[in-house]
Amino acid sequence: MLKTLISLVVVSFMFIHNLNSQTAQVVGVRENTPAVFALTNVTMVAEPGNVVNNATIVIRDGIIEEAGRRVSPPADATVIDLEGKTVYPGFIDMYSEIGMPDLGSPPGVQTLTGVPEEYLEMIQGIMRTQVTDEVGRAAVHWNPQVRSFYRSAAVFQPDNNAAAELRSQGIVMAHIVPKHGIFRGYSTVASLGDDDANMLLAKKDVAQVLSFSRSRELGGRYPTSLMGVVALMRQSFYDADWYKSAHEAYRNQTGIPQPELNISLASLSDAVGEGTPFVADAADEIGFLRAYDLSKEFSLDMWVLGSGDEYKRIDAISRTNLPVIVPLDFRQAPSVEKPEDAMNTSLSQLRDWYLEPENPARLVQSGVPVTFTATGLRNKGDFLNHLRVAVKRGLNEEDALRALTVTPATMLGVDNKYGTIAEGKAASLVIADGNIFADNTSVYQVWVDGKRYVIKDDKDARGEYTVKNGDVLRNAVLEIKGTPSRLSGTISIGEESADLSSVRFDNERISFRFKGDDLGLTGNVRLSANLSEGEMIGIGEKGDGTFFNWTAIKTADPEAETEREARERPSLALDPLYPSVDYGIRRTPDQPRYVLVQNATIWTQGPQGRMESADLLVREGKIEEVGRNISAPRGAVVVDGTGMHVTPGLIDPHLHSSIAGGVNETGYNMTAEVRIQDVIHPNTVWMYRLLAGGLTTAKLFHGSANPVGGQDAVIKMRWGGLPEDVLVEDATPGLKLAMGENVVRRPDQYPNTRMGVEEIMRDAFLAAREYEKQWNDWESNGNGIPPRRDLQLEALLEVLNGERKTHVHAYRQDEMLLMMRLAEEFGFTVGTFEHALEGYKIADELREHGAIPVVWSDWHSFKVESYDGILHNAKLLIDAGVVTSLHSDNTQIATRMNWEAGKVIRSGVSHEDALDLITKNPAIALGIDHRVGTLESGKDADFVIWNGNPMSAFSIAKQTWVDGRKYFDREEDSRKREEVQEERMKLIEYLLENRN
C-alpha cells in the first residue's frame, strides 16, 4: 500500500515540474501536490567521516529541513522507511558535456582543381572554412577556436537519457563544459534531474574552459599543432589584456580611433579580471605541467582535467597545487594471450594499464585536491566499478566521497547548497543498499533537488509460494529462484516436481510454464499472475486448453544470496619509473663529487688535441682537468679507460624527437610565435637510445613546412627528467626559417616560388622593425591606443636585434645566398643553414658571412633540390675554413652520429675534424660552446667512453655521462633489459591470472 502511494506521489511530483518554470503562465487548474518526506531508519553519511546510524532526513520542498538521529518525521510528511539503506550526499561530475549542443560536421571541401594529388589531402585538412553556428558573423575572434564568449548556461538542453545514466551511478549534479574550441567559453553547473533547464541550472558562468586540442568542427586553418595551440592561448591572453587597456584608452581620450570590438576578447578579459577559474585538459602528466605553466604566466586559477597519468610525476604535479579532475575511464587491458601479441606489448602499455587505478589514491596521498568525472567512459555504468577499483587500490573511502561531493561543491561555489547532507541544503542524495564503495552494493535511489528517482527496483519475485486455491494446482509449492534478471524455479505437487521455464517478472506480472505430464497434468501448463505484497493472483491454461484461476501466497523468503566473493588480487608493488616506460629509471643518476677516467685516449677537441694515455678529472658535474697522471682525489669514482677512447658528448643540432603534438605548425606561412619549449616531451624511450649512442645534447626543431617556422629548444639527454629539467636554458634561442621546395608547395598561399620566399621574409622583417618603432613611440609619449604585444613579431625582432639565431632550412646555393644577402640588408648574421646540401658550392661565401652549414654526411637525391648532395660537402666546407656541423634530422641517425662522422673521412677529412662535426662545431652552432662541445676545464662533464676509435664502424659507446652523471652504461644496459623483461612478464602473468 505504501509503495503504491509513493509511486503515485512521484508521478504527480514530476507533473508539477514539467511545467516550464515558476514564472510560466498556468494552463488549466493549479496543481500543488505537497512535497514533504521523511526518510527514516537510514545510515546517513552526512559528509566524509560523519556517519549517523538510524537517522531521519526530513525533506520539504526540495530542501533538507532536518537530518539526524533524534529527528521525528513531521506530521505532514510522507514517511519512507529505508531500513538497511545508506544515504550519501549526491555525487558531482566535475567535467561533463551533458546537454551541450553539437555543431554538426564541417562543411564539404570545395573542389580544388589543378592541385597535385599528393597535396590535396594536406589542403583538405586546412581549407575547411569556418562553420557558421549560432554566433554567425558576430564580432568574434578572428580564430574560430577562440570562443570565450560562449556561455553553456545559455545553450544547455537537458538530456534526461544521459542524465539517467549518470544518476544510476549516484551522480546528481554536473559541472557542464562547452564542447568546442580551444577557448571553449563558460561552463555551468546543473542538477541532473528531468526538469527544464530553468529548474536544473544551479550556477552559470562558473569557469572558462580551455582545451589543448583544436575542434575540427569549428574549422579554421590554425593551429594545426600543439605548440600552435599554446601560442594561440598565450597570444589570446595577451590580446585580452591589450583589449582592456585599448578600450580604456579609447574611453578616456578623444581623437583616437575605436579599437576593434571583439566579444571573445572582452569575455576573456572579464574572466581574467574577475578571477574566474580556468579549466584545461591535459593529455598526460606532461600536459598537466603545460597547463600549469600557462596558469603561472597569466596568474590563472587553474583546474586540470587529468589523464590518469598524474601519478607518473606525482611530486611535480603536487607542487603545482592545482586541483585535478580525474576521469574514471581506466585503460583497457592490452591483449597478451598470443605470444606475438604479448611481444608487441610494451612495458609502458602494461604499466599504464596496471597503475592507472592507483592514480586517485596517489594524488590524494600527495595532497592534490581530487574530483572525478565520468567523461570518457563509454559505458557510464562503469563509473562506480572503477571508483571501487580505485578504492581497492588505496583510495581511502572518505577521500573518495570527498572527491565526489565536498571538493567539487566547494570548487564550483555551490557548497552552501550541495555537497553534504545538512539542514538547509538541497535534497540531492544517493541512497544505496549498503556501503557504496563495496563491490555488491547497488544504487537504490537518487534524489535530485528533492525529487526521487528509483534506480533499482526492489521488487523481487524470488521466494517460496504455496498455492492456496484453484482446483488444478491446489497445495502446489512454487519456488522462484535465480537472479533478478535470470529467474528460474520449480513447482512441486506432493512428491513430484517439475522445472519452470520462461520465468519472467516485469512490473508486477510474473509468468512461467512447465511440462505438466510428470505432475499428472496435460501438456505445457502456462501460468501468469499479478505479484504484489507477496501474493500471486493468477490464471493458467493446460495443454488441452483448460483455463483456470489460482492464487498463491509467499510462504518463505528467498535464501540469502551468497556474496559474490571478490577475489583478492595480489599487489605487484611496481617501482616508479621516470619516465614510466621501458628503460625508465628509478632515480636520477648520482653526480659523484669527483670522477676520474684514467689511461684513455682522450679526444678533447680543444687546444689539448687528442691525448694518448690521458686522464679526465670531473668535479661536481664540470670538467676539472684533462692531463696525464692525475691522482685520484679522495672518494673519486675511478673508471679504468685502458684501451678506451673518450670524447665530448655528441651533439645533434637538428632533431625532431621528444616533441608532443606535431613538429610543424602548418596553419600559416609565418608562425614565429610557436615554441618547441612548450611541447618538449621527454618520455620517449628514444632518449635512452640516444644516450646509448653517445648523444648528450640536441636542438629540437620546428619543421620546414613554412618560411617562418617556430622557436626551437636545446635539450640535454637527462633521461628521466621533466621538460624543465632537460631544457638548456642558456642556449642562444633560435628561430626556424625555411626555403625551397617544402615552403612553396601550397598553391593556396604565398609563396609559390623561391622569389616569393625572399619577399615574404623581407616583408616580415620590415614589419618587425615597424613593430619596434610602434612600441618605442608609445613608450616615449604614452598617448593613444597602446600597441598590442605580438608574439610573432617579437620573435622576428629578436632576430633583427641579434638576440635570436636564425636556423634556415635550405638546400640550394642560390637560396642560401639570397638569405645571407637579405640578412645583411637587415643587419644580422644567419645562424645556420640546415641541411645545406649545396653548401660546398658557396663555401667561401658562407665563411665570409659567418653562417654555419649544418649538413648530412651523405644524404642526397630524395628530392630534386637534393640531387647535388655529395659526400664531400663537409670536406669542401672544412677546406674553405667554414665552421661546419653534421646533424641527423632523424632520431635513429641521432643514435649513431659517430658513424655519420666516420663516413665523411672517406672524402678526405681527418678523424679529429670529423669528430668536430658532431661535438665542437654543433656547440658553436647552437650557442652552447661555453658549456659543451669540447673537453676543457670548466665545461660541463658531458662525455662518452668508447671501446675503440669512435669514428670506426666497429666501435660502440660503453658509457655516456651528462653533467658528471652516468646516464648510460653498456653493462648496466644488459641488466636493464632483464629488468624490463622481468617486469613485463610479471605484468603479463598478472593480467592473464586476473583478467577482468
Next chain:
Amino acid sequence: MKNIFKTITGLTLPVALLLLLAVPAVQAQIPAPPQEGPVALVGGTVHTMSDGVIQNGTVLFEDGKITAVGTNVDIPSGAEVIDVTGRYVYPGLIHASTTLGLTEIGRLTETVDLNEYGNINPNVRAEVAFHPESEHVPTASVNGITTAVSTPTGGLISGRAAAMMTNGWTWEQMTLRSSVGMMLNWPGMGNTRSRDEALNELQQFIDEARMYQAVKYAAGERNVPRHLHDVRLESMIPVLEGEMPLFIRASELRQIQSAIAWAEKEKLRIVLVGGRDAGYVADQLAEKNIPVILTPVISGPARLWEGYDESYTTPAQLYEAGVEFCIGGESSAAYAFRLSHHAGSAVAFGLPEEEAVKSLTINAARILGIDDLVGSIEVGKDATLIVTNGSPVELWTNVEQVFIQGRQDDMMDKQRRLYEKYKEKQRQAAM
C-alpha cells in the same frame, strides 16, 4: 693508434692524374672496353673469400676471367702489372636487394620504374628498365659495389630481380644474370581480412600456374588442342620447377613463419628478404635451410622493450644459429653505396669482420645463385674485384680500384665530379 690515422691516400695515381688532366671535361664514369691483355695485381693482401687470405699475393686475370691466384703466379709477358703493395684485394661487393637503376629521385614519379600496374606481375624483368645513365650506379661502383640485384617492388608478386654489373654502356652489357629471383611481398598478418584476401589470391595464382604448367607439358600430345599464351603464368614455370627461387619479403615473425609453411606445402624454393624478426626464428630458418637477405641492419628496434641494438645484433644472431644469410642494406638506389655500413655496424655488435665481408660477397653470391661468376677470388670466376686501403666494411676505408669482368673502372661519379668542380671554384677564389 697509428693504424687508425693511417687513412687517406686518396685516389690512386693513374686516376688522380686522369682527373688533373681532364678537370673541365670530367664526366661520370666512362665504361672501359673489354679487357684486352692480361692484368696482374701484385703485392696485395688477397682476401679470396673461398680459400683464406693470401699475403703478398698475385691475382692474374685475362679476358675478364681470373686465371691465377696465389703467391707463386707466373705472370705472362706483356701483362699489365699493377702494384698493390700495402693494399687489399677483395671480390667486388654484392648488393643483394636494391632498386639501383630503376629509380633516380624518389619524389619524381617520372624517374621511378618500380611498381607495375596490378597486383601480380611475375613477367616483368628488372634489367630492361635498368637505366645505365643513372647517377647512382657509378656512385655504387666507386664505393666497391660491383654487382647489384635490382628488384621491382609493390603488389603481391612484383616481378623478377636481375643481377646487374655497375659498369657498362647498355643494360644488356650490364646484366650479369637475369631473373635471379621472383619477388613476392608476403601479406601483412595484422589485419586478418586483407591477409586472407592476399593469401587466397596468391594460392589461386599458384594453382593456375600449375594448371598452365600441366598444359605446357602436355603440348604436342595427341588430342591436346593448342592453348593460348599467358605471360604471367608462363614466367612462373621456372619457379615451379625450382630453377628460380621466390624472394619473399617478410619482416614480422608471423609473416616469416607463414611464408615458410606455405613454401614447404608448395614445395617451392625460397629466399627470405627483409627478415627484421629473423632472429626470433633463427633456429627454424637454420633447420629448414632458408637463406635470408637481411635488410637493413642499421635500424631502430621494432618494439619498445627491445634492446637499442636489436637490429644491429640480428646478423650475429643468425650467424650463431647457422642461418645462411647476406646483408642487403637499404633498398633506395641513391643509398646503394651505404651497403658496407650495414655490414660494419653488425661487426660492432658481434658479427666477426670476416663474416661481415662474406655477407657482402661469397654468401650473397651463393644465395643469389651467381657464385659461379662472382663472390670470391677463384680461378674461373669473373675478374670482378676491388682494391682497398682497409676492410671494406670499415667506414673510412677507400675503394681505390674497381675491376668488373677485368674492365677497370675510371672511379668517377657525379659526387666526385662536383667535388672536383667546386674545388676548382675554391682554387680560383684563392687566387
